[in-house]
Amino acid sequence: MKYVGKIISVSLLVAMLVLGAAAFASAETFPEEEILIIVQAAPGGVSDAVGRAMAAAAEEFLGVPIAVTNITGAAGAIAMERVKESEPDGYTIGYVPVELSMVKALGYADISPDDFDLIMRVNIVPAALTVRSDAPYQTFEEFVEYAEENPGAILVGTSGTGSIWHIAGLALEEAADVQFTYVPFDGAAPSVTALLGGHITAVTCSPTEVLSGVEAGDLNILAVLGAERTPLFPDVPTALELGYDVNVLAWGGFALPKGVPSEVYDTIADAFYQAFQSERFTGIMEDWGIELSYLDGEGFAEFANQQFEMYMDLIPRALEE
Template sequence: MRRLLVFVSLVLATLLLAAYPDKPITFIIQAAPGGASDMVSRTITAIAQEILKVPINCTNITGAAGAIAMKRLQTSKPDGYTMGYVPVELSMVKALGYADFGPEDFDLLMRIMVIPAALTVRADSPWKTAQEFIEYVKTRPGTVTVGNSGPGSIWHIAALSLEKATGIKLVHVPFDGAAPAVAALLGGHITAVTVSPTEVKAGVESGQLRILAVMSDERTPLFPDVPTMKELGYDVSIAAWGGLALPKGVDPEVYKILADAFKKAYDSETFQKFLLDRGMTPAYLDGQKFKEFAVAQYNMFMELIPKALGK
């Protein structure tokens, strides 16, 4: 009797797997609509759902540098019908005290891209260069506001790193994602942002915003005339990255189906053009290599963040 039950269970599991996926997949995005995480997620899922032949429904859950959304993902049923975008903050939130998880608490599917921070101001501001901005802030410590995508987010760490490298003191203003921070800058409610070139691209192209410098080792292809902070003599290089993840414990066959589908979506001409047009560097890593990378980042941030935040 026991053997029969085991056999029946195996048959049912095989039948269920053969049908996967047979209903919509929920995709959790940890930031507000309009930012880099949101745009990347919606673009790649739109392609992947055509491959998987089921809808992939994106939902935005903001707060705590992405920890709320990632906690929802971590605690979801590992049946392949819930997945999500995980940013660099996956490796940061435990050091920030926002969550009790890290990269090893998920089944990581793949890394997609990396993107640097960009110091950006309004085009009608008096600063034409990063050096002019730095000298101005030095004479007015603690009065110039800079927006970020949430306390402890990578763009907050970027601004803190800028302070440390240049000796300036800024007033940090958090938002639920980069898009609201950029909107506040456009509205004149804050003085600057340290978000990605992607997230300020529209404002720069419309003549409303000006990028003063990027915090990367090399200039961004999106704005090749903009210098790096290192070119200006400041040793600061901060970049975000993003990838896809599942709750831990997904069936290996289901994992493979999703990994194959999203790799095809990643490799598509549409998605590659999307990344490059927005200044994101395509940076694919498979699940295992992504895990190794994210764990290394986790170890780095566990040491860096307490020092950066004075904990």
């Protein structure tokens, strides 16, 4: 009886060793096993939606399953650091948001766009100025006028100090030469809630976040703070059109750790481009109201580096005021 246990454990050990060895078998053609996409935000948001939709759509073109994992924390720095340090074999792909160009300036982690082989930019999310409908101003000009007359009285809710929507507020403040008081929240959703409850005066987050409030008539979106009008609210002007030099947008794309073999890179980039154009992907993006804006790897790298330079200059200045 005593030996039964030993026999069981030994035979199991052998079985596992065989299985383990099989996993180490060399991979000649890419891809041979499951690919992992690391998303830096919790399930339920835009980043997660893009990551999962891309995973679902690209599986078909790569022929292997693609898993999605959420690693949150420190404005995405934890997830991006994980991608940066993972094996450059193509089996780990990261979703990279605008914070890719920001976390270094914020002092969270030593990460810059050059640490990655960027695959493509997928989407852009412009900032927008949203206020309550019952406010004494109904247009952007009236808002600026009000802000000029009452310096510091406008309480602008942001998704956290140093976050992209805080930067949007700061840019607007500079362009309009007014003075805001910033109220940081734990993400954009709580700031919109506070605006709906009348605890603050304005938010500078994305149009998607305020969509249901605007549709219900409680909120009023005054201006888009990006380069172009948003398809969600085609009638809302941009601040640029009105003569204020503000252009802040969040964006997202995909990246590989630096040093991926070029044929692996090409396989992934091709598959992701096909997936990007597939109906399955675009359908989900439409449901979410996500504005697609494709750039290929090279274009994305140039864009991300340009943003990186900008934030390296802007963030330290902005946070020192």
